[in-house]
Amino acid sequence: MATFLGIDVGTSSVKAVLLDEEQTVIAEGSSPIEVLRPRPLWSEQDPDEWWRAAQIAVSQVRASAPQDFLRLEGIGLSGQQHSATLLDRHGSVLRPAILWNDGRCGKECAELIERVPNFLQRASNTTMPGFTAPKLLWVARHQPEIFAATAKVLLPKDYLRYRLTGDYVSDMSDSAGTLWLDIGRRTWDDILLQAGGMTRAQMPDLVEGSEVSAYLSKDVAALWGLADKRIAIAGGGGDNASSAVGIGAVGSGDGFLSLGTSGVLFVSTDRLVSLPERTLHGFCHALPQRWHGMVVALSAASALSWLGTVTFQAHDIVGLIKKAENFASDAGRREAAPLFLPYLTGERTPHNDPNATAKFDGLRAEHDVGALAYAVLEGVAFALADGLDVLKAANAAPRSCMLVGGGSRSAYWNALLADVLGLSLDLPEGAEIGAAFGAARLGMLAAGAGTVEAVCRKPAIRACFEPDAERTTVLAKRRERYLGMYRA
Template structure:
């Protein structure tokens, strides 16, 4: 008898990842296909949903070509994806404009307007209105592209557009939908009041499901193209961070992870709705029933290393990391602010900018790289601080994401945070693995605690007191610089 397989698909900002996971939760295969974002104007960030589907077809096609027998054994499909994106469809499910992404900052004025229209917005949604969220984007479209807004029949999140192409269903899960600002997060239901404030109704929204529930089955033509059995169910899935938590087993209350990907996240699982919106903390539903989570989110994390590699002419990020490792001198007052796309936690400031401060004639590429690693670590430390204001102390964190491969960055992070960092085996697979776990739950109905077990910890990095002491002055300078430059950031955008 063939071993059942589960297909997890993660729609990221820079690419689509597809994984095959067997019944023993072993990773059988993985494949990726790249994506690029478009920035046609300052603060804008967009993608064509057709590119998402093409990349998904490409990644799954790679799996079929390399593992046709395993694909024939697929019993369920799970989805995860970048959160907050606004995919606008007409009555025939045609895409009306490029999707507005999570790191788009154009709707700052609309955030203020939404909070004016819904005075209890933060109590309902557990979050401040931020430009990254979906609801303010629709207010922007209504004001600046009224003909598009008038033609909008459905608003889907990015991964849910893939679901539509896969199954024909307008459906979503609660973890991803909590990031729209249209969800009453405590009640796990759409808020008619917030929808009405943006000129929408529940008819514009997809049906809501828990992440481990099935939402439909693959269309016959998609199943045939992918080489999987007909009628395979598709789980509701999760937003990328909740899916990452399911994948590494951060589902028990108080457990936490740090994701060092394009963006940076500290995620803490809980059994109650515990918002702290005044400090830019996100309080969302988890991907499993009866669970919520809090997140601090920085918009640019590992992407800062990519930026610095391009800026300094390094061959790639790995080469730049080698330069950082080779730098043994004192950084002095060299500080990097990682706000290349604005910032969420704790500043909620779409105008914030990236800054190198303290440059001299002696500053080399290795020092710049080291400053980038420290700047991202300091921003994570700011996020952890505000998370702990609303909840208990986070004792340790699992580390996932592409940046987790850097041992130097791990030492800097753990020393800036003052917490041990656990590196799990297979943690780099992240949300796609969690999506596969949700696919399994949708098929088998097993106890989530039995399936969503923590991954085995491969190594632990403990804080280095000496390194922490050497960074302490730059951490203080880091925090002061943002405060000193905040008004200038806004003036620069208004000029």
């Protein structure tokens, strides 16, 4: 029986998962990677760390299931979007990759719009420091010698592909986050490229996420003990599009809520949806002739991790959530809880403000760590409700919504999110695997192991969280106060 490998280059780790033809998870691996913050607003990573971590994650999979690994026939790749990896003409990395949550290039965002008067309509998205194009303008201005030497710009998963195959290729869903793609036509846009001083020659080739992009190189195949095999590598997808493939959110109106480093509300569509003035991301899906709308809160599970660090409880996030639940079990205390604005790294939807900051409001002497933890969980939920409002305005609200990401392990947080959003939220089996599982499915499709309908089926539901009308009403009143915090 053939097997299929999915690799996801996340912000905090690289994950790998091995599936069989029935999509049973045979083995998993993971290796952490470090985010570098050498200056305020900066967020960078060493691309060689992605490669190192991927080798460790795959070696864990191989060690766990050596015989199954030998039956590998397809690989899919997923990764954090937007992050700019600059290579010279020899394929060597020129500088640390500038990540999606880097906030240094606000000036360059405005400059792009000045250079292309219809930029928002042409790109189907607004400019923001997280995207790739303004990062290259920043490099051109502040590190001109590096900009001049840049022969290729790759996204994280595509750098990993380059190391696996020697080929420069990307897919439509990931490339949609660069601000260089004509998203409706699914091809590079020369005018958008020219606005940033870039050319098609500096871009990777484009394929659909379910198509063959390249084949595992002989050197890597030998390193992995697969010397006699020709293994297809799928185009893959951005992390959110891959997560959608992983849970079968591929039909129009299928959605998911991801609680990872950032928080994402995603809905699959059969057309390009666009509302750039309110920071709706209208992107290509990882499958042909499909698109998606997406809204992003930059701090989600990372906000809880931050609180754990500053309260010396980073080793026990589960315990921190339990303290929040205990605090909120008393209705009076819950209604008098502090409010938290979760803009620890700026905010994307709906404000597009890299300089936005986080804060607690309403702190009193009786508030303990549990009160702070509750405020953080609630504040992230309120930020995601802002995004849902934008999807509704674009007539692209999800008709069904699943939960994915590490934060979805908490039943308490899931219930709170359902109450705040007023949505039924389904927790599927395998929700923690997320993008790596979807990448493996794309590897299956590229290897010819089934149709989209057969491979991208929806998983069994582990739990369903229904909004409680009474709690939703109380939380709506607290959210009104929350909305005033940013305006103030």
